[in-house]
Amino acid sequence: QVQLQESGPGLVKPSETLSLTCTVSGGSVSSSIYFWSWLRQPPGKGLEWIGYVYDSGSTNYNPSLKSRVSISVDTSKNQFSLKLSSVTAADAAVFYCATALRSASHYMDVWGKGTTVTVSS
Amino acid sequence: DIQMTQSPSSLSASVGDRVTITCRASQSISNYLNWYQQKPGEAPQVLIYAASSLQSGVPSRFSGSGSATDFTLTISSLQPEDFATYYCQETYSISWTFGQGTKVEIK
Numbered sequence: 001q002v003q004l005q006e007s008g009p010g011l012v013k014p015s016e017t018l019s020l021t022c023t024v025s026g027g028s029v030s031s032s033i034y035f036w037s038w039l040r041q042p043p044g045k046g047l048e049w050i051g052y053v054y055d056s057g058s059t060n061y062n063p064s065l066k067s068r069v070s071i072s073v074d075t076s077k078n079q080f081s082l083k084l085s086s087v088t089a090a091d092a093a094v095f096y097c098a099t100a101l102r103s104a105s106h107y108m109d110v111w112g113k114g115t116t117v118t119v120s121s
Numbered sequence: 122d123i124q125m126t127q128s129p130s131s132l133s134a135s136v137g138d139r140v141t142i143t144c145r146a147s148q149s150i151s152n153y154l155n156w157y158q159q160k161p162g163e164a165p166q167v168l169i170y171a172a173s174s175l176q177s178g179v180p181s182r183f184s185g186s187g188s189a190t191d192f193t194l195t196i197s198s199l200q201p202e203d204f205a206t207y208y209c210q211e212t213y214s215i216s217w218t219f220g221q222g223t224k225v226e227i228k
Binding site: 046047098104107109112113 | 122152153154155157159163164165166167170171172174176208210212215216217218219220221222
């Protein structure tokens with residue numbers, strides 16, 4: 001069973017780049033059965049899909065974030081990563097990594113526990 | 122972009138009640154509709170995928186129905202552990218969208 005664990009700084013300054021990593025265990029980030037995904041949830045609000053990486057480098061991003069987002073994979077470390085540039089207070093959220101099955105209806109069957117990111121100087 | 126509208130945004134119910142949550146898409150999404158449950162401080166968990174398929178390990182009191190633009194999540198007999206927030210999600214478009222959530226509270 002795949003397990004996911006997010007890691008990265010919990011505090012980012014405004015205008016800087018947020019960088020998070022998701023470490024995959026129990027499976028391979030090279031697997032072709034998943035879209036390796038990032039989502040976020042601002043405090044007290046709903047879920048927002050950020051994007052995903054697949055096939056060791058192909059990506060798809062939420063159009064509302066596309067100009068600021070980059071998701072990549074490191075097969076040597078069995079990790080995938082999120083970078084979000086030019087952050088503001090509105091980017092503060094709990095960030096989740098998740099696997100989305102490429103078959104069926106792309107539902108997200110495995111989630112990390114989430115990591116909280118605060119944006120403040 | 123496809124908009125997903127859930128109703129109600131919140132509801133109060135008692136243990137044993139039948140609960141229905143609806144999700145409407147702004148355009149047809151076939152059956153590319155998933156339902157998640159999220160408890161406070163926890164990551165979401167999938168309940169239903171492809172509109173009506175029950176995820177392995179999820180109790181059979183949860184069911185989903187619908188197609189095209191109108192979908193329903195039903196809890197046949199609400200249990201104490203079901204008090205949570207529920208989200209629908211479309212994965213038909215290239216940009217996946219969630220509904221705003223429905224919070225199920227104890228009456």
